Amino acid sequence: MTTTARPSAARERILETAFALFYARGIRAVGVDLIIAESGVAKATFYKHFPAKDDLVVAYLDKVDGVWTGQLEAAAEAAGPDPADQLVGLFDALGTACRREGYRGCAFINAAAESQPGTAVHDRTVAHKTAVLDWVRTLAERAGARDPESLARSLTLLLDGGLASGSLDASPDAPKAAKASAQALVEAATAA
């Protein structure tokens, strides 16, 4: 029972390497051989932890989900206790992400572009987007929006648009416009 923690060091190294390479270059563009070399692991070890490349891809998306969801929640929380402010504040996470060196768009949208509907990878992407939409909807409900569903839709649309554009346009105008629009939509949707 002592076993040095199930998440072995080798596995962690592989995942860390994949995280960086998949995001920076795309999933298909990165072969398992490169990940193996870069993470200094034996091939057999790689295939022991991830029986197929797609298993690693899904694990990579799990990791991205954790990171991005955390940033979204942190930005919302930083905006104060008012749910309406939180809905707007969450867009600060977008600005921060786009400004980051090596930003290359939304990992999920990118993964979806490289996978076919019905595969585990594609499903993982859909699950992520659904989870974000659900979370924003509860925030919209708490903010007392007249139509929380459609406000949540609009805000996630804005968010996805910003995520996608951020990699095509270096200017910070997109995140700014996204936040400003979010503010306008939230105000309109919660006005007495």
Add this chain to the structure above:
Amino acid sequence: MTTTARPSAARERILETAFALFYARGIRAVGVDLIIAESGVAKATFYKHFPAKDDLVVAYLDKVDGVWTGQLEAAAEAAGPDPADQLVGLFDALGTACRREGYRGCAFINAAAESQPGTAVHDRTVAHKTAVLDWVRTLAERAGARDPESLARSLTLLLDGGLASGSLDASPDAPKAAKASAQALVEAATAA
């Protein structure tokens, strides 16, 4: 001088095949061998018209640009003579696109996800997004928006978000929410 039209039949067949396959399966997922077999063309003919695969990819994006821009303009025009209405009406093209069988998101965002910044393919994507933004901006100016630049940004954000989400969520709610939000933003930006 009679030459059966410079855009030869073989070239057209290749491009047509690439258009369908690249969009449906992704660029990296489709090899030139498949395009050659599917379009019933000889390998030498293929490489005569497109010296490298990337040349075909750029031609594919040119074609998508023509089609999508046309649909956007048609939708705007169909909304009537008022520029403000046209800004909203353009979102009908989004709904139509998402509803289409085999819809798989924005070909440009997808291509960007599979290419590196600085390549011809990536540049073509940026050029497309810039062109759309410019066009929306002139519409916003004609509509008398207080800040045409930022209204155009917001609307293209909404558009890109809808384009990206459309492939992850079969429901027609995303395009509907996009149009409704666009309406609200246009009204707010042009109100006296």
Add this chain to the structure above:
DNA sequence: AACCTAACAGACAGATCTGTCTACCTGCAA
């Protein structure tokens, strides 16, 4: 009839990709 252009047909080279398999090593626990 001679010629030329565009296209067809397909072998081939060389790289790369995923996944399997054998063999060896090391540290710990019974």
Add this chain to the structure above:
DNA sequence: TTGCAGGTAGACAGATCTGTCTGTTAGGTT
């Protein structure tokens, strides 16, 4: 001391990918 779990090292198979090259065929022009 024995056994085992987890790791290292790397050859190998089989598929697939881009791009080149040789040779043939068909149609139109001069």
